[in-house]
Amino acid sequence: MFRKGAEAEIDVINFMGTEAVRKTRVVKNYRLPELDGELRKSRTKKEVRLINEVKGLGILTPFIEYLDLIKGVIVMEYVKGCRLKDFIDEIASGEGAGQEKLLGAVITRIGMDVGKMHANGITHGDLTTSNMLFYEKDADEMKNIAAKGKTIDPDDIPVYFIDLSLGERRAGLENMGEDLDVFFKAFDSTHPALMEYVEHFWAGYASRNPGVKEVKERLADIKKRARYR
DSSP states (O other): OEEEOSSEEEEEEEETTEEEEEEEEOOOTTSOHHHHHHHHHHHHHHHHHHHHHHHHTTOBOOOEEEEETTTTEEEEEOOOEEEHHHHHHHHHTSOSHHHHHHHHHHHHHHHHHHHHHHHTTOBOSSOOGGGEEEEHHHHHHHHHHHHTTOOOOGGGOOOEEOOOTTOBSSOOHHHHHHHHHHHHHHHHHHOGGGGGGHHHHHHHHHHHOTTHHHHHHHHHHHHHHHHTO
8 A cells, every 4th residue: 555645655564573554744845944844743743642642532543653753754553454435335335224224333433433532622634434444354244244134333333543634632613613514525525325324423423522512503603604605
C-alpha cells in the first residue's frame, strides 16, 4: 500500500519484524524551512496526542509504534483489513434480515464512538467511513453472523478510527457540529441509499453524549447558514 496526499505519504513497512504503517508529513518547499519544520512537528505531535487520547476513551485507534517529530514520521499498527466504506457497501448489496441488523449495529457503533469523542471534547476532523477500518478477521466474522440472521451487539463491533490529523482536543459545539456535517454529507454522497440508517447513528450518539440536543441544534444552525451563503 502506498498513498500520497497533500499533507502526507503513507506506506506499509517492515518495523521490527512486523508490518506497520508509516505516515510521513510532506516537506513543503514553498515555506521557509524553519516554519515548515515547526508546522510538521506540531501537527505530527497533535495527531499522535489525539490518537492516544481517543484510545484512552476506549475507542479503537492504531497503536503508535514509533515517532520522529523532527522528520514528521509516525509508525503505527497496520490494521490489515477493509475500510468501513467498502464493508458497508458489501453488506448493503446483500439481502436478508441479518444484513439489515448488521448495518444498523455498525452505524449505531459509529454513533456511539463519535458521541463519546464529542462528550470528551474531541472531534475527528475528517469523519468519513473511509477513515474507519475493520481487521479482515473481524469483518469475516460479522459477515458470518449476519448470514445466519443473528443479531450483533454494537458493543461487540470493533471499528478502528484513523487519520485524526484534522481533529481538535478542546472542541466546542461549533467543532462538533462541523464534524457531524462532514460525516452526514460524506455518508449521503458515499451511501445515498442508506440514509434511513442515520437514526441508528443518532441512537448510538445519544447513548454516549448527554449533550446531543445542543449538538443537533448547532448542526441544524450550520446547515441553515450554509444554505444562505
